[in-house]
Amino acid sequence: MKVFVPGDSAAVSVGADDVAAAIATIDPSIEIIRNGSRGALWLETLIEVETPAGRIAYGPVSAHDVSSLFEADFLHGGSHALYLGKTDEIAWLANQDRVTFARVGIIDPLSLADYRAHGGLIGLQKALNLSPDEVIQMVTESGLRGRGGAGFPAGIKWKTVAQTVSEQKYICCNADEGDSGTFADRMLIEGDPFTLIEGMTIAAIAVGATKGFVYIRSEYPQAISTFQKAIDIARSNQVLGDGVLGSAHAFDIQVRVGAGSYVCGEETAMLESIEGKRGVVRAKPPLPAIEGLFGKPTVINNVLTLSTVPKILADGADTYKARGVGRSLGTQVFQLAGNIARGGIVETAFGITLNELVNTYGGGTFTGRPLRAVQIGGPLGAYFSIAQFETSMDYESLIAAGGMLGHGGIVVFDDSVDLAVQAKFAMEFCAIESCGKCTPCRIGSTRGAETIDLIIQGVRVDENKKLLLDLCEVMTDGSLCAMGGLTPLPVKSAMINFPSDFTGVRT
Amino acid sequence: MKYVPWSPDTARTLLATLRDEEGPVLMALQLMQSEFGYVDKAAVELIANFFNKSRADVHGVLTFYHDLRTSPPTEHVIALCVAEACQAVGSRDLERVVKEKFGDEVQNAFCFGNCALGPAVMVDGKLIGRANLEKISAARL
Numbered sequence: 001m002k003v004f005v006p007g008d009s010a011a012v013s014v015g016a017d018d019v020a021a022a023i024a025t026i027d028p029s030i031e032i033i034r035n036g037s038r039g040a041l042w043l044e045t046l047i048e049v050e051t052p053a054g055r056i057a058y059g060p061v062s063a064h065d066v067s068s069l070f071e072a073d074f075l076h077g078g079s080h081a082l083y084l085g086k087t088d089e090i091a092w093l094a095n096q097d098r099v100t101f102a103r104v105g106i107i108d109p110l111s112l113a114d115y116r117a118h119g120g121l122i123g124l125q126k127a128l129n130l131s132p133d134e135v136i137q138m139v140t141e142s143g144l145r146g147r148g149g150a151g152f153p154a155g156i157k158w159k160t161v162a163q164t165v166s167e168q169k170y171i172c173c174n175a176d177e178g179d180s181g182t183f184a185d186r187m188l189i190e191g192d193p194f195t196l197i198e199g200m201t202i203a204a205i206a207v208g209a210t211k212g213f214v215y216i217r218s219e220y221p222q223a224i225s226t227f228q229k230a231i232d233i234a235r236s237n238q239v240l241g242d243g244v245l246g247s248a249h250a251f252d253i254q255v256r257v258g259a260g261s262y263v264c265g266e267e268t269a270m271l272e273s274i275e276g277k278r279g280v281v282r283a284k285p286p287l288p289a290i291e292g293l294f295g296k297p298t299v300i301n302n303v304l305t306l307s308t309v310p311k312i313l314a315d316g317a318d319t320y321k322a323r324g325v326g327r328s329l330g331t332q333v334f335q336l337a338g339n340i341a342r343g344g345i346v347e348t349a350f351g352i353t354l355n356e357l358v359n360t361y362g363g364g365t366f367t368g369r370p371l372r373a374v375q376i377g378g379p380l381g382a383y384f385s386i387a388q389f390e391t392s393m394d395y396e397s398l399i400a401a402g403g404m405l406g407h408g409g410i411v412v413f414d415d416s417v418d419l420a421v422q423a424k425f426a427m428e429f430c431a432i433e434s435c436g437k438c439t440p441c442r443i444g445s446t447r448g449a450e451t452i453d454l455i456i457q458g459v460r461v462d463e464n465k466k467l468l469l470d471l472c473e474v475m476t477d478g479s480l481c482a483m484g485g486l487t488p489l490p491v492k493s494a495m496i497n498f499p500s501d502f503t504g505v506r507t
Numbered sequence: 508m509k510y511v512p513w514s515p516d517t518a519r520t521l522l523a524t525l526r527d528e529e530g531p532v533l534m535a536l537q538l539m540q541s542e543f544g545y546v547d548k549a550a551v552e553l554i555a556n557f558f559n560k561s562r563a564d565v566h567g568v569l570t571f572y573h574d575l576r577t578s579p580p581t582e583h584v585i586a587l588c589v590a591e592a593c594q595a596v597g598s599r600d601l602e603r604v605v606k607e608k609f610g611d612e613v614q615n616a617f618c619f620g621n622c623a624l625g626p627a628v629m630v631d632g633k634l635i636g637r638a639n640l641e642k643i644s645a646a647r648l
Contacts, residue, residue, distance in 0.1 A: 014636040259572035
């Protein structure tokens with residue numbers, strides 16, 4: 001008898017370990033698989049039972065529900081107050097288009113056999129039968145763009161590294177997922193780590209790299225330990241090592257752990273940190289693709305970008321780019337977060353509206369109060385009002401609407417939010433996390449927080465608003481990287497979309 | 508969490524495991540902290556000498572990263588997320604009551620990737636979702 005109890009850290013944070021222990025105590029003969037999360041985090045702990053008719057789900061389950069589940073014969077799909085039916089038929093999941101997250105929550109994350117049985121390693125095998133140029137061509141044709149936030153075409157980046165001559169090249173995976181409201185990298189690494197390994201290996205073969213680093217933030221201890229185990233398993237099964245899948249290609253991966261610095265998610269600061277130094281941003285050029293880690297040509301991609309590559313290789317570029325809109329092709333792993341009733345992972349083609357995500361999937365606020373604002377794309381992303389809810393969720397439309405997609409996180413706030421306080425926080429956060437290299441970011445953030453404070457207190461409001469906008473312009477134009485350069489985005493969008501919060505009159 | 512008392516000999520043995528690493532300084536500091544609970548002042552010179560770096564290099568790295576401590580941690584560590592997604596579900600109010608009750612043990616954190624089940628708090632390394640004072644107190648035991 002097989003029961004799936006997610007080992008994902010979000011599920012564990014609401015008691016999944018206790019649920020697993022309670023099941024094992026009542027019937028030690030049950031095989032408990034600690035899968036990743038299906039992504040419907042509002043249903044965690046969501047347990048599943050394997051039946052001849054398919055997997056049957058129950059949720060949200062707490063440890064104290066377990067004895068009643070046994071009484072209801074849940075092992076055979078018995079009826080219970082927490083019965084959700086077949087997992088694949090839960091509308092919230094069934095309506096999604098899972099590509100990058102196709103296996104997350106379904107397989108045992110550390111079973112290579114399970115991984116293969118669900119289509120794993122087909123992409124890598126295909127890449128080994130193609131020339132490096134053909135692999136890069138496929139990734140370029142798929143339209144895959146950087147999912148970390150910058151949206152740069154992955155194939156073009158790879159081509160630059162491939163064409164740069166060097167005896168040593170690197171693949172660096174950015175798993176420093178520091179944006180509040182984002183957790184897709186963590187869930188993918190915890191739920192399907194071999195996909196990332198496969199994607200990095202394909203990138204390595206395509207550009208001629210032999211070593212990869214995955215930079216995982218220290219706030220993700222479980223992702224670190226799962227990924228470390230996955231690397232060991234991949235090595236002992238010749239997925240990594242001197243002969244990748246029996247070929248002549250050598251590739252190995254090492255985990256590097258962050259140390260609580262947000263700016264290290266910026267790609268050049270990340271390189272510095274992997275080199276063991278202070279996470280200070282580098283000036284570009286030179287591009288990391290030409291002079292990256294330890295001065296060598298380096299592919300830097302986000303977890304989701306690299307983890308999508310195996311599927312593109314396996315199914316073809318056309319299948320992937322058939323999804324999406326305009327120049328935003330394929331799927332995006334959206335993350336519904338904050339004050340939201342049904343939060344979690346929604347992977348779907350680009351072009352879904354904000355309203356569909358936040359209301360149809362998300363079900364409005366968790367507190368049940370009226371929804372007032374959403375922040376899209378992390379601490380450097382814009383605050384949107386409900387007047388903008390028909391915005392199409394793709395790279396270009398969000399920029400046109402005065403925001404950015406970022407890493408695809410959507411944080412929902414109810415009507416108790418004060419956008420002036422949020423704007424001040426954006427500046428304070430920048431002041432805490434600035435690497436300190438450039439003046440607009442290092443000093444501007446502190447002055448910005450002070451100025452917003454004056455507006456909040458009602459001191460010379462109009463004058464200070466003008467000053468704040470001027471400061472925002474300086475930070476946008478004068479900062480070296482996105483930390484200082486994009487901090488004005490939440491500030492200005494809050495001022496534009498929620499002007500009533502910037503009158504200096506507190507309600 | 509269990510830590511051993513600072514010892515230069517233990518530190519040297521640990522540093523030797525990083526001999527072949529590229530760019531080892533941050534890893535070395537993290538290793539010191541995971542073993543001893545903090546980075547002792549004497550470790551700076553030890554690491555500098557071991558990896559042929561200047562003390563300034565090592566000190567620079569040590570003081571850049573929020574995670575790294577130069578004094579032993581409190582017996583319990585409560586890291587409370589105060590980033591936007593957790594703010595949206597009341598982490599600022601939670602911060603006030605938790606700091607009132609547990610004082611120095613509480614430190615602010617920015618995101619544990621549990622943003623759909625906030626407020627998120629990590630108590631002695633264990634992540635708690637939909638956190639409240641009761642859950643935090645229970646996990647702290």
